[in-house]
Amino acid sequence: MAKKSFRQAISEALRQEMERDPTVVLMGEDVAGGAGAPGEDDAWGGPLGVTKGLMPRFGRERVFDTPITESAFIGCAAGAAATGLRPVADLMFVDFMGVCFDQIFNQAAKFRYMFGGKAKTPLVIRTMYGAGFRAASQHSQCLYPIFTHIPGLKVVIPSSPYEAKGLMIQAIRDDDPVIFFEHKVMYDDEEEVPDEPYVIPFGEANFLRDGEDVTIVALGRMVKFAVQAADMLEQEGVECTVLDPRTTSPLDIASILESVGETGRLVVVDEANPRCNMATDISAQVAERAFEALKAPIRMVSPPHVPVPFSPSLEDEFLPSPEKIAAAVRAVMGAPARRAAA
Amino acid sequence: MADLAALTMPKLGLAMTEGQVASWHREEGDTIAAGEEIADIETPKITAAYESPATGTLRRKVVSPGQTVPVGALIGVLAEPTAADTEIDAFIAEWQARFAAEAAEEGPAAPEPERIETPFGAIQILESGPAEGEPLVLIHGFGGDLLTFFLLQPLLAERYRTLALDLPGHGGSTKTLPGADPAALAAIVSAVMTARGMPVAHLLGHSLGGAIALALTEAEPVRVSALTLVSPAGLGPEINGDYIAGFIAARRPRELTALLAILFAGGQSLITREMIDGVLRYKRLDGVTAALTAIAAANMPEGRQAKSFRHVLMDPARPAQIVWGRQDQIIPATHAEGLPLHVRVNIFEDAGHMAHMEKAADLARLLGS
Numbered sequence: 001m002a003k004k005s006f007r008q009a010i011s012e013a014l015r016q017e018m019e020r021d022p023t024v025v026l027m028g029e030d031v032a033g034g035a036g037a038p039g040e041d042d043a044w045g046g047p048l049g050v051t052k053g054l055m056p057r058f059g060r061e062r063v064f065d066t067p068i069t070e071s072a073f074i075g076c077a078a079g080a081a082a083t084g085l086r087p088v089a090d091l092m093f094v095d096f097m098g099v100c101f102d103q104i105f106n107q108a109a110k111f112r113y114m115f116g117g118k119a120k121t122p123l124v125i126r127t128m129y130g131a132g133f134r135a136a137s138q139h140s141q142c143l144y145p146i147f148t149h150i151p152g153l154k155v156v157i158p159s160s161p162y163e164a165k166g167l168m169i170q171a172i173r174d175d176d177p178v179i180f181f182e183h184k185v186m187y188d189d190e191e192e193v194p195d196e197p198y199v200i201p202f203g204e205a206n207f208l209r210d211g212e213d214v215t216i217v218a219l220g221r222m223v224k225f226a227v228q229a230a231d232m233l234e235q236e237g238v239e240c241t242v243l244d245p246r247t248t249s250p251l252d253i254a255s256i257l258e259s260v261g262e263t264g265r266l267v268v269v270d271e272a273n274p275r276c277n278m279a280t281d282i283s284a285q286v287a288e289r290a291f292e293a294l295k296a297p298i299r300m301v302s303p304p305h306v307p308v309p310f311s312p313s314l315e316d317e318f319l320p321s322p323e324k325i326a327a328a329v330r331a332v333m334g335a336p337a338r339r340a341a342a
Numbered sequence: 343m344a345d346l347a348a349l350t351m352p353k354l355g356l357a358m359t360e361g362q363v364a365s366w367h368r369e370e371g372d373t374i375a376a377g378e379e380i381a382d383i384e385t386p387k388i389t390a391a392y393e394s395p396a397t398g399t400l401r402r403k404v405v406s407p408g409q410t411v412p413v414g415a416l417i418g419v420l421a422e423p424t425a426a427d428t429e430i431d432a433f434i435a436e437w438q439a440r441f442a443a444e445a446a447e448e449g450p451a452a453p454e455p456e457r458i459e460t461p462f463g464a465i466q467i468l469e470s471g472p473a474e475g476e477p478l479v480l481i482h483g484f485g486g487d488l489l490t491f492f493l494l495q496p497l498l499a500e501r502y503r504t505l506a507l508d509l510p511g512h513g514g515s516t517k518t519l520p521g522a523d524p525a526a527l528a529a530i531v532s533a534v535m536t537a538r539g540m541p542v543a544h545l546l547g548h549s550l551g552g553a554i555a556l557a558l559t560e561a562e563p564v565r566v567s568a569l570t571l572v573s574p575a576g577l578g579p580e581i582n583g584d585y586i587a588g589f590i591a592a593r594r595p596r597e598l599t600a601l602l603a604i605l606f607a608g609g610q611s612l613i614t615r616e617m618i619d620g621v622l623r624y625k626r627l628d629g630v631t632a633a634l635t636a637i638a639a640a641n642m643p644e645g646r647q648a649k650s651f652r653h654v655l656m657d658p659a660r661p662a663q664i665v666w667g668r669q670d671q672i673i674p675a676t677h678a679e680g681l682p683l684h685v686r687v688n689i690f691e692d693a694g695h696m697a698h699m700e701k702a703a704d705l706a707r708l709l710g711s
Contacts, residue, residue, distance in 0.1 A: 166626060196517070198626040207595055210615065255594075 004193040006186045007050050009161035010126075013168035014051065014088060016197045018058055021086060024172060026051055026063045027073055028090025028126075046090055048128070048187055070100040074125065078108040078177070081123035086172055094127040094143045094181065108177040109152030120175040124168075130183040130221055130271060131319055137307035140315075142220075142272035145281070147179045148248040154178040154202055155249040159223035161191050166200030167246065173199065183221040203250035207259075211239030214329050215259040217282055218244060218269040222320060226269055229325035238333055248278050256282060257290050264295035265332040269320055274302035299328040346425065346433045347396040349404075349418035351411050354385050355492035357452055361385045362410040363392075363417055372400050374420060381417070386616040387492060388699065392417075399423045401430050415441060455488065455514060460533040463516030466508040467534060471499035476567070477540040478709075480506035481531060483549025483575075484637060485589050487513030487624070490548065494698045497706035502544070507534050509554075511633025513624070519633050522640035524550075524557035524576065524649065531558055532565065544568040546709075548698055549673065550575050550641060556651035559660070568661040570709060572698050573670050575641065576651035578677035583645020585672055590634050598622060607669040607694040658684040665705055667693030 004012065018024045026032075030044050032055035045052025055063040066073035070091060077089040091097060097104070104125070111119040131140040147155045154176050158164035164182070171178040208223065209230045218226035223244045230240035241259050245252050260266050266286055270279035279300040286298060301320045309315050351361050364382040374380055379391040380400065398420030405417040416437050419430055453470040468488050471478075478498060482490045488506035498504050508515040509527055520526055531554060535543055544567050547555030552574020559566040575581065585604060592598040595618050602617070603610040624630060641648055655662055663686040666675040672695040678687045688708060693700040 162623075194623070194627065197628040198623070199628070200626060201593065204593065207615075 001192040001194060003190045004161050004165075006158075006161045006164055006182070006189045007048065009165040009193045010050050010168055010182065011052070011054070012193070012195075013165045013172070013197075015054060015057070017086075017169055017172045018054070018062065020197070021172075023084060024062075024086045024088065025080070026054060026058075026088050026090065027066050027077060029066060029068055029092055031055070031090050032060060032063045032065045047092060048184065050126075050182075050187070051090070070096055071103060074100040075103040075107065077123055077125070078103055078111070078121060081108070081121045081177070082111050082119050086122045086124075088124040088126060088172065091125050091127040093139050094129045095138050095141050097127070097143060097146075104147075104153070104177070104179075105150050109150050112176065113152060121177045122172075122175045123177040124171045124174075124180055125177070126180045126182060128184045129181045130185060131303075131308045131315055132185045132221075134310075134312055134315065135184075136310040140308035142181075142270075142277075144179070144181050144219075144248055145272050145277045148251075148278065148281070149276075152176070153249060154247060155181070156202065156247050157181045157220040158246070159206075159218075159220055159244050160186075161189060161193050163200060163206070163244075163246065165193055166198050167202075169197055170199040170202060174202070181220060186221055189224075200246065202247045203252050204246065205252040205255040206244040206246055207241065207255075208244060209240055209242040211241045211263070213239045213263060214265040214267060214332060215241045215243060215256070215263045216267045216269065216325065216329065217256055218242065218325075219248065219278060220271065222269040222271055222325075225320060225322045226325055228322035229329065232322060232326050233329055236330075238329060240329060251282075253282075253285050253289075256286060260286055260290050261293045264293050265329075266294070266298045267301060267325065267328045267332060268298065269301045269325055271320060272302065274300065274305050277302060296332040299332050301325050301328050345398070345422060346430070347398055347420040348416055348433075348437055349380075349392075349394065349420060351405075351413050351415045351417055352383060352390075352392060353413045353496075354383065354390055355387065355496060357492065358385050358387075358413055360410050360412045363405045363407055364389055365407050366403055368400050370400055370403060371423075373423075374398060374400050382611075384614065386614060387489070387620075388617065389612050389614060390493075394420070396420055401425065402434065404434060412445065414444075457514060458534070458537055460530065460537055462510060462520045462530045462533060463518055465510070465516070465530065465534055466514030467538070468495070468506045469504065469538070470495060471501070471503045473503060475499075475501055475503035477535075477543035478502035478504050479531060479535060479540070479543045479545050480504060481545065481547040481551030481554050482506070482509065482512070483547075483551050483573075484586065484641075485512070485621070485634060486548070486551075489513070489620075490696075491698060493702035494705060497702060498546075498709060498711045501711040502709075503540075505534070505538060505540065505543075507531065509551075511630065511637060517627060517629030517633055519636055522633075522636040524553040524641065524651070525561060527554045528558035528561055531555075532562055535565065541565065542567050544570065546570040546572070546698075547574060548572040549695065550637070552576060553641070553647075553649070553651060556654045560651065560654045563657070563660075566660065569655075570663050570665065570705075572665045572705070573667065573673055573675075573695050574664065574677075575647055575673060576649065577664075577681075578650070578674070579646050580674055580677070581642045581645065581647050582672045583642060586638050586642055586645070590631060590638060592625070593622070595619075595622065604671045605695045606700060607667060607692055608700070612700075652681070655681055655685050658682065662686070663688065663708065665697050665701075665708065666690070667695060667697045667700065669693065670695045
């Protein structure tokens, strides 16, 4: 089986679904020619090259550039989805979502409900997120908690090339609007990815390590860090379960509760701002529903509540790391048992 | 100098390059008989028992549980109880130095699967063994793939020209079925044999692959020189319908772990995370659920086997042997009873449905390899 990058895995998913289903179209800033380039040879294929080669293959009717007007083309994509196409709109950086919140929150997310279940909205919005790219505070955010907050949207955060391909194919085939988050520093990550199309269902967590001592829940790029932390901790005799929910909406809370029921300890790693993020949400649900299982307080590993710094050294310090995750695990392992202390 | 024997990391299958000592069953100082299971070895594909190659006293565990080392690395030392510790130390030092020197030179590459075009679509095959050897075709069962023979095929390849294939709907082959009953699937095996220049072959089929081997023998008897059937379908009506339905439906690792555990006499202890991940990844491929559903409906509707091929075994001119694990929970070993006398029947008391994995070395010996 061939090794493919995160970029190739997503591109292959788009290509295979476009071959399978003629209603799948790609639209967005620079997905075809890009930067006003007229020809096919100098087509950018998106700012980081994910859709490169798709316009020459499928033509400008199915792969087309839009003006830099998110409110217009996201609204256009939502309407196209409600009337028979399966658009994949590229919103470039999630930081720009503020321009088109109405089209997403109030229109795409609500069509099914406002039209009595008679409308479906098979829309995918691809977008880049995350820090570590030296792109400063307006191009580095992790805004998935905001989308998770809105009923009617599905939110996908793939953690590897294999995951990205299967989740993208599921996103395109899904009849609800899906926001698909791609971490911009993961595009060159490589692993074995099948050539054939496959789907990974939404709302089913992936277990990357099995351990009896601590459950680490991590999302997106943080999954790799959590696995590195778990492997470090194994050398110290601490066995971690590492769980990747894959999607924050729907969220596989059942698997998280089941795992915490076995380990009694939880560390949640989230690259998003620490207030009202997925770590706080997951922690609250576990505290509410599995408090009796907990042997130690829940720990959250998130950045500080500040805009992403532009200074490279500060940006590095800002992010969660395998070392910070390992430290949080050691803290929950060292904490005295609640009942014993009582 | 006393006799010292090296215990080394075994190569379990073509692709294995390293393995982990999952646990030691015996302590330093224990007397060990040749053939005794003294440790569990974990590979990405399976956990297998390590049988001592010699008799002696386990003097040293060189590798601790959880440690991963390359194939061929020293994991322990057997010696007489009287051998001095300094002798053991010297033996280990010398052995490690030689192993490091040999590791620097590259060994021959393992054979790689390839995809070939047939009239029925692309089929993935894995060939291994001497070109002049007797042709032997390995046919896997429902939901499996050619890697189910990863332990057995290298052993058989010492003597036979082996060819394992992925059936359509499985592994790396097309997910479009030309038909779902044994005869339709047998036609594909026949096409692959033709494509690879095997007019005649010994067929080894596991489970559904056994019924396919029998169907091919029925359709084209001149192409089958001998039959080896491991827990085959096609010899009786019973089959575990809950397992079949559960396998098609299973989506979560835990569900699948519990389900696959009933394949082996050893239960869950033999199942690795990589094995579960591999099956889940296969089941997610487009077309797989439809193919498995069609095969189940054609071969084992409502938990009963649709067709019997017992009559195919009546021809005394064709050597045939049946291998079964007594603890098989998918197809009962009693299906091996009442067959003609020329059919050799071998029942392993401590194996389940996967004797070709659980008893790979014994099975290879039954085939003279």
